[in-house]
Amino acid sequence: MFADFFIKRPVFSSVCALIILLLGAISIPTLPTARLPEIAPPQVQVTTTYVGASAEIVEDTVTTVLERQINGVEGMKYMESASSNDGQSTIIATFDPSRNKDIAAVDVQNRVSIATPQLPEQVRQIGVTVNKQSNNILLALGLYSENDEYDSIFLSNYADLYIVDALKRINGVSEARIFGERRYAMRLWLDPNKLASRNLTAQDVVDALQEQNLQVGAGQIGQPPTVDGQEFQLDLRAIGRLTEVSEFDDMVI
Structure with missing residues (x-):
């Protein structure tokens, strides 16, 4: 009986259907729709490089030092690390899904800052990078x-x-x-026998490169304050970094 009423009055049925459709469309934005929770746990990755060091040295002097400070940071579930023979150190800290990834990254960065003075000088010069990212x-x-x-x-x-x-x-x-x-x-290959005969090491070569291969500003001539009658101000240009093989051949070690 109820259905017959609408079947015999198609226009009225169409109007009712349109009203119901409009009411539904209007109410959609206000519905308390539940959102899916975060499934993948947030991860913070810490990376740095110790150039020229073996995996064992990187593990002892870099990775372990960072792990000791990062361990126990608030909300961390577990931590994994890797040290490679190319000097790369990677630490991945995985946090509870309820943990805010931005706050987690800040907490890890603070722990890394505490450990930085204990790292080798070369690692400190390169820097330690902290990123909010997955290793996948x-x-x-x-x-x-x-x-x-x-x-x-x-x-x-x-x-x-x-x-x-x-x-x-x-x-x-x-x-x-x-x-x-x-x-x-510019890649330099060293002869270990010749270095040993002159009581030199690879670090001595690196130090010489850093001292003699510099980019510096030479300054200016006639920069204020000047004496009366000074009319020109000249920029000085100095030879910068070495670019040719012959220039590296002439380096003094």
Whole structure:
């Protein structure tokens, strides 16, 4: 009987249906819809590099020092670390899902700051990086030259200059890295026998490079305050970093 009333009055039924539809559309934004909770626990990654050190040395002098300070930070569930023979130290701290990832990163950064004075000088110069990110790879992109005009070094530097920074600016992207990264550089191969015969070490060569391969500002001539009659102000330019193989050959160690 109830259905017959609406069947015999199609116009009235259509109006009622439209009213119900409009009321539903209006009430949707005000409904107490429950949101799905965070399933993946937040992770904070700590990375640094000890150039020239073996995995054992990195573990003893860098990774262990950082782990001791990071351990016990509020809300942390567990921590994992890795030290590699290329001098890389990586620590991943996993927190409870209820923990705010921004606050967790700040807490880890504070612990890292406490441990920094205990790290080797070379590590402190490079710095320790703290990022809110998962160690899992979300997407991998391949960069190549169709006609083999550009080599891997050029492509790696192109990606570093024009692609990586653009990817990092995308909302939700924490880190973008170049696998197999290669940079334009002057590489020096040392003869250990000749170094030993002159009572030198690899660190002596590094110290000489840092002292003689500098980029400095030479200053100005005629910069105020000056004497009366001074009309010109000249910028001085000095030879900067070494760029040729012959210049490195002439270095004094």
